[in-house]
Amino acid sequence: MFSNIRPLIGVLALQGDFREHLETLEFMGENCCLVKDINSLNQIDALIIPGGESTTLSKLSKAFDLFEPIRNRIQSGLPTYGSCAGMIMLADEILEPASGQESFGGIPMLVRRNAFGSQVESFEQDLDIAGLTYFGNDKSASTKYRGVFIRAPWVEKVAPEVEIMASVEKTGVSHPVMVRYKNLLATSFHPEITADSRIHGFFVDELVKKARV
Numbered sequence: 001m002f003s004n005i006r007p008l009i010g011v012l013a014l015q016g017d018f019r020e021h022l023e024t025l026e027f028m029g030e031n032c033c034l035v036k037d038i039n040s041l042n043q044i045d046a047l048i049i050p051g052g053e054s055t056t057l058s059k060l061s062k063a064f065d066l067f068e069p070i071r072n073r074i075q076s077g078l079p080t081y082g083s084c085a086g087m088i089m090l091a092d093e094i095l096e097p098a099s100g101q102e103s104f105g106g107i108p109m110l111v112r113r114n115a116f117g118s119q120v121e122s123f124e125q126d127l128d129i130a131g132l133t134y135f136g137n138d139k140s141a142s143t144k145y146r147g148v149f150i151r152a153p154w155v156e157k158v159a160p161e162v163e164i165m166a167s168v169e170k171t172g173v174s175h176p177v178m179v180r181y182k183n184l185l186a187t188s189f190h191p192e193i194t195a196d197s198r199i200h201g202f203f204v205d206e207l208v209k210k211a212r213v
Contacts, residue, residue, distance in 0.1 A: 006030075006031040007031065007045035007046055007204075007208050007209065008031050008032070008033060008043060008044050008045050008046075009025055009030055009031065009032045009033075009044065009045065009046045009047070009048065009204065009208065010032070010033055010034070010035035010040060010041065010043075010044035010046070010047050010048070011025070011032065011033070011034055011035060011047075011048045011050060012035050012047060012048065012049050012050060012057075012061075012066075012070075012086075013034035013035055013036050014036070014056075014057060014060040014061060014064065014066075015050075015052045015053060015056050015057055015060055016050040016051050016052020016053065016057065016085060017050040017051045017052060017083070017190065017192050017193060018034060018048075018050045018052075020050070020192035020193055021048050021050050021083075021192045021200075022034060024191075024192055024197055024200050025048075025200060025204075027197065028197055028200060028201065028204070030204060035047065035066075036064070037064065037066070038065065038066065038069055041066060041069055041070065041073065044078075045078075045079070045208065046078065046079040046080065046081075046203075046204075046207070046208040046211075047070070047073070047074075047078055047079070047080045047081075048080070048081045048082070048083075048086070048203075049080065049081070049082035049083070049085070049086030049089050049090065049104075050083060050084075050085070050086055050192065051083045051084030051085050051086060051150070051190045051192065051193075052084070052085045053085055054085040054088040054089055054094075054101065054103075054113065054153075055098040055101050057085055057086075057089055058089070058100075058101050058102050058103070059100070061104075067102070067104070070104050071104045071105065074090075074104050074105070074106040074184070075105075075106065077182075077183060077211070078183075079183040079184070079203070079207045079208045079211050080106065080183070080184050080185070081184075081185040081186070081187075081199075081200075081203040081207070082184075082185075082186045082187075083186075083187050083188075083189070083190055083191060083192060083199075084150065084151075084152055084153065084187070084188060084189065084190055085153075086186065087111060087153055087155075087179075087186035087187060087188050088103060088111050088113060088153050089103050089104050090103065090104060090105070090106050090107045090184055090186045091103050091105065091107055091109050091110065091111035091155075091186075092105045092106070092107060092108050092109060092110075093109070093110040093111070094110075094111055094113065095110055095111065095112045095113070095156055096112075096113070097113070098113075106181070106184050107158075107162060107179060107181040107184050107186060108158065108159035108161070108162060108181065109155050109156075109157060109158040109159065109162055109176075109179065109181075110155070110156040110157040110158075111153045111154070111155055111156065112153055112154055112155075112156050113153050114151050114152075114153065115152065115153050115154040115175070115188075116149050116151070116152045116153075116154065116168075116170070116188075117151075118151060119150065119151055122148075122149060122150040122151065122152075123149050124146055124147065124148050124149070125146075125147050125149065125168060126144045126145070126146055126147075127144065127145045127146075127147045127166045127168070127177070127178070127189075128144065128145075128166065129145050129165055129166045129178060132145055132198045132199070132202060145166070145191075145196065145198065145199070146194065146196065147166070147168075147177065147187075147189035147191075148189050148190045148191075148193055148194060149168075149177075149188065149189050149190075150190060152177070152188040152189060153188045154168070154170075154175035154176065154177055154188055155175060155176035155177070155179060155188075156175075158176060158179060159181075161181065162179050162180070162181045163179060163180045163181065164176045164178075164179055165178040165179060165180055166178035166187075177189060180207075183207045183208075183211050184207075185202070185203050185207055187199060
């Protein structure tokens with residue numbers, strides 16, 4: 001019933017790279033807004049949880065009375081994408097969480113915070129993400145995506161029904177860094193600080209718009 005209405009995509013604007021996510025969506029020509037309170041949350045059709053600091057996001061969302069409403073909307077089927085700290089916030093379980101830290105949950109997975117190391121150990125790496133070339137503004141023939149990892153988490157364990165879309169090998173072990181579960185998407189890297197909009201395009205085209213048809 002909503003297929004002819006442009007979805008409104010909200011970016012959680014409590015802390016982190018929310019401006020960069022919003023600018024990417026605006027560049028793509030999407031209908032978007034910042035989410036800072038319950039009124040803006042109630043208006044959106046999809047949500048992006050930005051990179052930042054997951055402990056701070058947890059505490060601020062509670063302070064602004066958004067934690068339970070966001071959790072409830074995700075459980076009710078709100079298409080949601082989380083990058084870096086946003087991946088942690090979408091995990092059902094966090095390995096060794098900070099004191100009092102909670103997640104919104106939604107994806108049946110266990111995530112390790114700061115798994116790739118500290119700020120000085122940040123890195124970039126080409127990732128193989130099948131089919132990603134068809135989304136967003138970059139129409140290149142390559143399926144390689146340059147992932148930017150900053151104090152990034154990785155996925156320790158996923159339920160069988162979770163789709164692993166990209167992984168990174170470290171010390172001989174492959175760790176998922178991009179996963180999809182139903183209409184939820186999570187990356188441990190930061191597409192919002194690159195010029196490549198294909199991750200956002202994938203989220204909008206495959207998770208948000210198809211959920212409204």
